[in-house]
Amino acid sequence: MIPMAITMGDASGVGPEIVLRQYAAGELDDNVLVYGDAEILRAGGELLGLSLELHVVTKPDDRVSGRLNVIDLARLEAGDLTPGVLNKRSGRAARDYVEKATLDALEATVAGVVTLPMNKQATQMSDQSFVGHTEFIAGLCGVTNFSMMLTTSDVAVSHVSTHVALSEAIGLVTAQRVGNVIELTHNTLARFIENPRIAVCGLNPHAGEHGVFGTEDMEIIAPAIASANDKGMKVSGPHPADTVFYQAIHKDQHDAIICMYHDQGHAPMKLVGFESAVNATIGLPIIRTSVDHGTAFDIAWQGKAFTSSLAHALDYAWKLTGH
Secondary structure, X not given: XXXXXXXXXXXXXXXXXXXXXXXXOOOOOOOEEEEEOHHHHHHHHHHHOOOOOEEEEOOHHHOOOOOEEEEEOOOOOHHHOOOOOOOHHHHHHHHHXXXXXXXXXXXXXXXXXXXXXXXXXXXXXXXXXXXXXXXXXXHHHOOOOOEEEEEOOOOEXXXXXXXXXXXXXXXXXXXXXXXXXXXXXXXXXXOOOOOOEEEEEOOOHHHHXXXXXXXXXXXXXXXXXXXXXXXXXXXXEEEOHXXXXXXXXXXXXXXXXXXXXXXXXXXXHHHHHOOOOEEEEEOOOOOEEEEOOOOOOOOOOOOOOOOHHHHHXXXXXXXXXXX
16 A cells, blocks of 8 residues: 655654654554654654654655654754754755655655644745745645645635735635635545535625625625536635634534635634644645644643644545545
8 A cells, every 4th residue: 555655844843743652652554654854753752752663764665564664864863853942954854854755746656745844934044935835845746726725524624825914815815716716625525525515705804795894705706606606516605704614513504615814714723623623735736734733842842742633634635545
């Protein structure tokens, strides 16, 4: 079976710690392959007092049962393990893990990529163009039409824009972009939901309230919804963002929600699924999911970070493969 790649994330944060603790708890099977630094994982295992049977492989077929199988990029040494400290070397290394895993996924030597957190500031110390995981992976894949989708067991949420200033996000709400995100979301969920029900948020309070609070909802978003329905998709809205999550989660009226900007979708999803939400990038030629939290420098390598997020991200990645 082709394994799923896990990138261990920034060594100063909780990513490698989560991998080690999940492995020590017997919660990582043989069908995963960790992309990272073996020396960091060994040093981290000692720091946490964990029993670690690590096996360095050069290709996915070299995996050994019962071991933590690692593609060792050898970017860092044990002395580079600096818990909770911004580190240029670990920031660059975290970028390299993602690059290698993504290229392997494009070659179909791994089934997909599950990413653990990077620290944007640390990575930007060596790559000023770095914006985030999602944009970096999309660039490696040569894709410009993509979106971030957050998922829980109750609902999926896709975004018209993510890591931009709010003033810029408003300008990015175009009929074409809204329509693209609707279609990307539909195509992703249609892998395992027949005719998914998609709700589209308005941009303005109360979805503009018939133009009282702005006209974008009527003039831009509503036509995109109509076009999607003409293509055979099941789409409704624009809905007021302050009620649509209740309708989806408590009334089971929607399978997915399209949000116009980062916090419109992230804030409610962090509330309802902080430890279980999964971040998926849709529109890529590969499968990519991620835990929905950051590097948590304040608690890194203290044994405090919850580890279930990685299990959820792995489960959703396999779900997208049809496994």
